[in-house]
Amino acid sequence: MPDAPEPVRAVFDTNILISSFYLHGLMGDLWEHVEVGTVSLTLSPFILGEFTGVLKRGFGLPAHTVERLVDEVLAHARLVTPTTRLAVVKAKDADNRILECAVDAGASVLVTGDLKHLRPLGRCRGVAILTPAEFRRLHLLRRS
Secondary structure, rough: OOOOOOEEEEEEOOOHHHHHHHOHHHHHHHHHHHOOOEEEEEEHHHHHHHHHHHHHHHHHOHHHHHHHHHHHHHEEEEEOOOOOOOOOOOOOOHHHHHHHHHHHHHEEEOOOOOOOOHHOOOEEEEEEOOOHHHHHHOOOOOOO
């Protein structure tokens, strides 16, 4: 019996993290791959901070619910504090924090829905920048 393939090392931007956690279909499939270990997810304190902020302010969730959801995410993700500083995206500096996480995590893929700033880069310091559909097609379908 052949060995199972290594998990895909990935970083999800904040919107993908939230969508994968809450939505069904393609987005929900991404989180399922994290839960079963075919995707090795890495996040940074910056991404977690944005995640927490959106859950509190955007969704209006109470603090105890947000804490439970953050704990759930952290149970399935590795946390890295980037030391690399990038200034690749001039129009939206926050996107550089996402790229820094992907680079310092040694991720092979950054999954993003940001078609304006991140996806057009295509690649940054060896990290492929893909939409959820591209990520699924290139990395997940062949594992199924």
